[in-house]
Amino acid sequence: MSVRYLPVLSWSRTYTRQQFADDLLASLIVMVMLVPQSLAYAMLAGLPPEMGLYASMLPLIAYTFLGSSRALSVGPVAVISLMTAAAISGLGLTDPAQLISAAMVLALMSGLMLVLMGILRLGFLANFLSHPVIAGFITASGILIAVSQLPAILGISASGRNLPEQLLSLHSAIITAWPGFNSPTLVIGFTALVYLFWARSCLSPLLRRAGVPKRAAVIAGRLSPIVAVIASAGAAWYFRLGDHGLALVGEVPAGLPALGVPVFTSIPWASLTGPALLIAVLAFVESVSVAQGLAAKKRQRIDPDQELIGLGAANLAAGFSGGFPVAGGFARSVVNFDAGAATPAAGLFAAILIAGATFVLMPLLAWLPTATLAAIIIVAVWSLLDIAIVSKAWRYSRADFLAVTTTIGLTLLAGVETGIAAGILVSILVHLYKSSRPHVAIVGEIAGSEHFRNVARHQVITHAHILSLRIDESLYFANTRYFEDLIYKEVSERTELQHVILMCSAVNEIDLSALESLEAINRRLNELGIKLHLSEIKGPVMDALQRSDLIRDLSGQVYLSQHLAVQDLL
Amino acid sequence: MSVRYLPVLSWSRTYTRQQFADDLLASLIVMVMLVPQSLAYAMLAGLPPEMGLYASMLPLIAYTFLGSSRALSVGPVAVISLMTAAAISGLGLTDPAQLISAAMVLALMSGLMLVLMGILRLGFLANFLSHPVIAGFITASGILIAVSQLPAILGISASGRNLPEQLLSLHSAIITAWPGFNSPTLVIGFTALVYLFWARSCLSPLLRRAGVPKRAAVIAGRLSPIVAVIASAGAAWYFRLGDHGLALVGEVPAGLPALGVPVFTSIPWASLTGPALLIAVLAFVESVSVAQGLAAKKRQRIDPDQELIGLGAANLAAGFSGGFPVAGGFARSVVNFDAGAATPAAGLFAAILIAGATFVLMPLLAWLPTATLAAIIIVAVWSLLDIAIVSKAWRYSRADFLAVTTTIGLTLLAGVETGIAAGILVSILVHLYKSSRPHVAIVGEIAGSEHFRNVARHQVITHAHILSLRIDESLYFANTRYFEDLIYKEVSERTELQHVILMCSAVNEIDLSALESLEAINRRLNELGIKLHLSEIKGPVMDALQRSDLIRDLSGQVYLSQHLAVQDLL
Structure with missing residues (x-):
């Protein structure tokens, strides 16, 4: 031991x-x-x-x-x-x-x-x-x-298994x-x-x-x-109150338990x-x-x-x-x-x-x-x-x-x-529900920087033929369908689109369901003549993706940063 | 309608x-x-x-x-x-x-x-x-x-509710x-x-x-x-095979369902x-x-x-x-x-x-x-x-x-x-188990850059009085205890420590449990004379934190980036 x-x-x-x-x-x-x-x-x-x-x-x-x-x-x-x-x-x-x-x-x-x-x-x-x-x-x-x-x-006596009772x-x-x-x-x-x-x-x-x-005073208070x-x-x-109807604990067997x-x-x-x-x-x-x-x-x-x-x-x-x-x-x-x-x-x-x-x-x-x-x-x-x-x-x-x-x-x-x-x-x-509808931001580059921010919150540069999406959640089974649907929606609204770049800085995991979704997205976008790219993938996530065929089959490329990706595809 | x-x-x-x-x-x-x-x-x-x-x-x-x-x-x-x-x-x-x-x-x-x-x-x-x-x-x-x-x-006839049967x-x-x-x-x-x-x-x-x-050929194949x-x-x-023991579907009521x-x-x-x-x-x-x-x-x-x-x-x-x-x-x-x-x-x-x-x-x-x-x-x-x-x-x-x-x-x-x-x-x-033990990296700055990377994977600069932690998961009830324990462990091993900076670039959510954990961590570190700082908090997460008392009670500060935080605390 x-x-x-x-x-x-x-x-x-x-x-x-x-x-x-x-x-x-x-x-x-x-x-x-x-x-x-x-x-x-x-x-x-x-x-x-x-x-x-x-x-x-x-x-x-x-x-x-x-x-x-x-x-x-x-x-x-x-x-x-x-x-x-x-x-x-x-x-x-x-x-x-x-x-x-x-x-x-x-x-x-x-x-x-x-x-x-x-x-x-x-x-x-x-x-x-x-x-x-x-x-x-x-x-x-x-x-x-x-x-x-x-x-x-x-x-008096009263009881009940819940508050109303x-x-x-x-x-x-x-x-x-x-x-x-x-x-x-x-x-x-x-x-x-x-x-x-x-x-x-x-x-x-x-x-x-x-x-x-102080310490003694606090302890004394606890001993009341x-x-x-x-x-x-x-x-x-002293007053023999038991004889006057006061309920007492009564006889208790003395000593140690058996x-x-x-x-x-x-x-x-x-x-x-x-x-x-x-x-x-x-x-x-x-x-x-x-x-x-x-x-x-x-x-x-x-x-x-x-x-x-x-x-x-x-x-x-x-x-x-x-x-x-x-x-x-x-x-x-x-x-x-x-x-x-x-x-x-x-x-x-x-x-x-x-x-x-x-x-x-x-x-x-x-x-x-x-x-x-x-x-x-x-x-x-x-x-x-x-x-x-x-x-x-x-x-x-x-x-x-x-x-x-x-x-x-x-x-x-x-x-x-x-x-x-x-x-x-x-x-x-509730946790699963929240993570099943992840926050996904369409991002664009802030002029004069390498930073990408939400187009809805900031004044950014975007390009009609490139769609940059930042996913603010790990991709796993509970949100793959939502995510797929979101991509198809964005793609269906953009006729000039040639490139989709997924910015993965907040993606801490991609499970097998999400991998298969990415493979399906890659395949379907390819059929529409749109290339899928990935950027800013974390080390442990990339380690896992290397064990799959996604990287090999990807119609686009994997970039170290979103900035490099957009530069390359302009 | x-x-x-x-x-x-x-x-x-x-x-x-x-x-x-x-x-x-x-x-x-x-x-x-x-x-x-x-x-x-x-x-x-x-x-x-x-x-x-x-x-x-x-x-x-x-x-x-x-x-x-x-x-x-x-x-x-x-x-x-x-x-x-x-x-x-x-x-x-x-x-x-x-x-x-x-x-x-x-x-x-x-x-x-x-x-x-x-x-x-x-x-x-x-x-x-x-x-x-x-x-x-x-x-x-x-x-x-x-x-x-x-x-x-x-x-012949055989049946069973599962494969062995x-x-x-x-x-x-x-x-x-x-x-x-x-x-x-x-x-x-x-x-x-x-x-x-x-x-x-x-x-x-x-x-x-x-x-x-092609299309007609594929469809014809399906109609076999x-x-x-x-x-x-x-x-x-033609051969009256029903009389020779062949099981047939038999009489079926003609027409539409009732x-x-x-x-x-x-x-x-x-x-x-x-x-x-x-x-x-x-x-x-x-x-x-x-x-x-x-x-x-x-x-x-x-x-x-x-x-x-x-x-x-x-x-x-x-x-x-x-x-x-x-x-x-x-x-x-x-x-x-x-x-x-x-x-x-x-x-x-x-x-x-x-x-x-x-x-x-x-x-x-x-x-x-x-x-x-x-x-x-x-x-x-x-x-x-x-x-x-x-x-x-x-x-x-x-x-x-x-x-x-x-x-x-x-x-x-x-x-x-x-x-x-x-x-x-x-x-x-399995998903809850994985996210209940999130990847947390101790990070340091790569010389000559503003990038922070895992000390275990890269040659980085660290300081004895500053602990930089990057949390690769949303903080929520299933991982708060693990996270608290991890912080106390790291703190207990560092006697010269004065500052802990949590780098939150991959934290997509902080729920009430995690908020209370952060409040407790902040309080306890403060009792030990250690300041807690936060960096790179995302917009939606910051929106939520603004509705709590954490930011007001924080012993340290909130920084836009990990680099700025370390610069300030050197």
């Missing part, structure tokens, strides 16, 4: 005391942040809270050894938890034990797919998720998540309960919500004004959820293939974006294919140890980075600390109100909402606008899987 | 006697060619022979009024007939009346899709079928078709029959086959040597199938959606290629969106008048063109002539051996085989080779629908 396949070897052999101290501090802070999040996201996924903790132990250790990012904090994250909820609730299972198995199987399948993608070096597949589609999807998911947590804060269900639940809401729930829920929003936006400026260093957890659990215990393969046989695991793939791709895209951003800050790099293997191992670990699908979380990773994590060992330490903490925390968790967890989730996803992407896309390009609105609309109306799949499809189709 | 939507108006108002004479002659020749073909292709589709004749009447008339090509001869064609057979035999129907209804419904659905694509101007969708995929698909279909006709020539079935049928083949079938079948192959390759040279003008039909039917009648909507209710028409779409796309692609090629010879043009409507109307007409899916046939259209067809009216006349001929021909058809039709099919598809595309693709590009072999392999092994769908998918994925 080399460093290439086991990144742990790249840093473990030179591990210093100082790095150990840095990692330990970062891991302590991450642990305090991760515990409430992991409980909350387990609830969001519709799973028992201990599964969130399990998903924050072994997966972190697996990533430590196989991941390539030094700052990425792996564990349960909001959007993947929502996708997990959608996937397992779509199976029609009613037995809670089966739902747990399904979540574990989903993690295993996603992990397997990630590892396979890494081994086959298929990381590029994630590129098909464009920025606007991701931003739109996360925004829509954030809205779905926030709305799904409102019932827990109001102390959620809102209708919420509406009728409020009508039914009105005005008899459970007061302890309302008080705890809204207090937690207001406190967390306040802490998020005002705590760190306040601390800074009180003289706390644990304060909410301790305070609300304390209140629930290791083992989840029960496959009783669940329709084949139906999880699609969701597992989407989760794998999204987990990868999210994690690699975060990891790449943080690495760049230190002039470091991450290896996307190794990230696939690291994340895959983390998900496999989650599946084998009672967890559910995990990914690198944005907020946690930034905190990990800011807290000074020097190596992936910080993740290992965080896992050990969480394992230790579960023994201490379990009695406390029994008293934790679910309303607090709901408030933590709502505040966490608030920062994911990026409504501005819609107006930015509208301003910048209609194609991106179509992709982002399709993604948001379908995620809200038809669910996460349909939304993300439609977003990917639309962005690919 | 304007000429735009009713192309018939563009030529009917100035229709001359001479055009009428030309069209009439061409239509006579097409009629003689079309009758045997339409019978044979109906048999290939697994339908009664009269359906082939029906598909050659009303569809031609519909196309006359709505099509934009002056030479395209619409009617049953080999590949579409094979696809029809695959589609309707896959429904699990046993009642022949239901198969007939299914074929009509298939034509209706394809027609409807074509018309819709025309109205929505979705003709570009057909561009996703690359040349190599089409060539591979037609070659593989031709092999499937030829093999499927061997049993009829050998007088066909060959196995053929093999066991031969073993079973051996050596007791039906002599009249063998004699008629092989005589027809040998005669047709001979006529195809030797008849027109022979006629030319005998002094017949009707000679085979008349001779073999005559022989079967008009009406086919029976939808008893067939699972929804399952025909996929096949109908593939047939629509393939019919369009084939027809438009033929029409475009012939129009270019006369410096005319066809309108692809109008072609969709013309072909759609033809298929709707086929569905309402007892036919099956139709398209523009290559061989027939060339004959029509060579015979001097002046306007689409030639199609109208051919339809009327065929309608008249059915009354005359019906008694003859009862005696027509199916072995003759099988021989006609085999000889017709022989010219479709283009095995050379495989070696051409191998030589030219591995990507095209992958697309063409996938298409051929899956068409032969898994059937026509899987084959064509996989071909489309593979070519799109």
Whole structure:
């Protein structure tokens, strides 16, 4: 095994005391942040809270050894938890034990797919998720998540697989309960919500004004959820609020998860293939974006294919140890980075600390109100909402606008899987559509120069017997027909024409379809007594054309530049 | 209704006697060619022979009024007939009346899709079928078709949905029959086959040597199938070969088709959606290629969106008048063109002539051996085989080779629908893969010039504090991550770096994902004290960037040329 396949070897052999101290501090802070999040996201996924903790132990250790990012904090994250909820609730299972198995199987399948993608070096597949589609999807998911947590804060029950269903269900639940809401729930829920929003936006400026260093102030602001957890659990215990109708997390089995393969046989695991793939791709895209951003800050790099293997191992670990699908979380990773994590060992330490903490925390968790967890989730996803992407896309390009609105609309109306799949499809189709109608300019020479410019934009010299065309796109199957048609149109309008020169400075590729089109154009123009010439062909394109018969059969010539071509044909 | 939507108006108002004479002659020749073909292709589709004749009447008339090509001869064609057979035999129907209804419904659905694509101007969708995929698909279909006709020539019965099944079935049928083949079938079948192959390759040279003008000789060669039909039917009648085990077409209802909507209710028409779409796309692609090629010879043009409507109307007409899916046939259209067809009216006349001929021909058809039709099919598809595309693709590009072999392999092994769908998918994925890893060159200035070239290929001047990158691809979502990673890699290897200049001469588009990547790169490089500059941005790309904040926030500047940029930063 080399460093290439086991990144742990790249840093473990030179591990210093100082790095150990840095990692330990970062891991302590991450642990305090991760515990409430992991409980909350387990609830969001519709799973028992201990599964969130399990998903924050072994997966972190697996990533430590196989991941390539030094700052990425792996564990349960909001959007993947929502996708997990959608996937397992779509199976029609009613037995809670089966739902747990399904979540574990989903993690295993996603992990397997990630590892396979890494081994086959298929990381590029994630590129098909464009920025606007991701931003739109996360925004829509954030809205779905926030709305799904409102019932827990109001102390009512409502649900739905999409936004209209959620809102209708919420509406009728409020009508039914009105005005008899459970007061302890309302008080705890809204207090937690207001406190967390306040802490998020005002705590760190306040601390800074009180003289706390910037970095410490920012980190302290991020740790407010644990304060909410301790305070609300304390209140629930002291006032025995469970007896007054406040929903609590309740008894949680203490200690470490049991290791083992989840029960496959009783669940329709084949139906999880699609969701597992989407989760794998999204987990990868999210994690690699975060990891790449943080690495760049230190002039470091991450290896996307190794990230696939690291994340895959983390998900496999989650599946084998009672967890559910995990990914690198944005907020946690930034905190990990800011807290000074020097190596992936910080993740290992965080896992050990969480394992230790579960023994201490379990009695406390029994008293934790679910309303607090709901408030933590709502505040966490608030920062994911990026409504501005819609107006930015509208301003910048209609194609991106179509992709982002399709993604948001379908995620809200038809669910996460349909939304993300439609977003990917639309962005690919729009890209193909655009490149299938390339910009082609008729160009002429600017007097006194060797420059050729668009006749429509500039005052240029043209000749009735020469047609100069600059193609602003690679020539490939999707645009050959359009291109052929365009040439025949231009030719049919010019009776004196003797020469057509294609200026290929922006043609980065000519595939076999385009080659055959060029051959047909060459043949047909020749039949009409018109010669076809090429100019400014790039090296790699010319290399390919040399392997064909086009250059030999060309009725005209190949010129180094458009200027030389026109000079020669005058 | 304007000429735009009713192309018939563009030529009917100035229709001359001479055009009428030309069209009439061409239509006579097409009629003689079309009758045997339409019978044979109906048999290939697994339908009664009269359906082939029906598909050659009303569809031609519909196309006359709505099509934009002056030479395209619409009617049953080999590949579409094979696809029809695959589609309707896959429904699990046993009642022949239901198969007939299914074929009509298939034509209706394809027609409807074509018309819709025309109205929505979705003709570009057909561009996703690359040349190599089409060539591979037609070659593989031709092999499937030829093999499927061997049993009829050998007088045995065998079938199969793919090549291995066909060959196995053929093999066991031969073993079973051996050596007791039906002599009249063998004699008629092989005589027809040998005669047709001979006529195809030797008849027109022979006629030319005998002094017949070239065009007439070529057309006479194309008409040999009707000679085979008349001779073999005559022989079967004279020797009463039907009584000796020769399979005959048999009684065919004389006259015109009944008009009406086919029976939808008893067939699972929804399952025909996929096949109908593939047939629509393939019919369009084939027809438009033929029409475009012939129009270019006369410096005319066809309108692809109008072609969709013309072909759609033809298929709707086929569905309402007892036919099956139709398209523009290559061989027939060339004959029509060579015979001097002046306007689409030639199609109208051919339809009327065929309608008249059915009354005359019906008694003859009862005696027509199916072995003759099988021989006609085999000889017709022989010219479709283009095995050379495989070696051409191998030589030219591995990507095209992958697309063409996938298409051929899956068409032969898994059937026509899987084959064509996989071909489309593979070519799109390969294209996206290639453009997701764009060629990016580090460039330097060639001494004594203003030219920048790849440092790996040329002796150039570079500077330790300036990195010049030329991107040979549009920047869009599929390659932004690769591109970002590449920049960070180059930056991480250069400690003295102060300026990065991106040379954008081959960047034809920057989408929102790429814009956000550039913004992130700009921000991160700035944090490292490195300035980002852009040079040689094209007009349309700059127009788009002006609508964003990138230019304003750019740490460096935008230069007209790479030379000016380096001059300024030295």
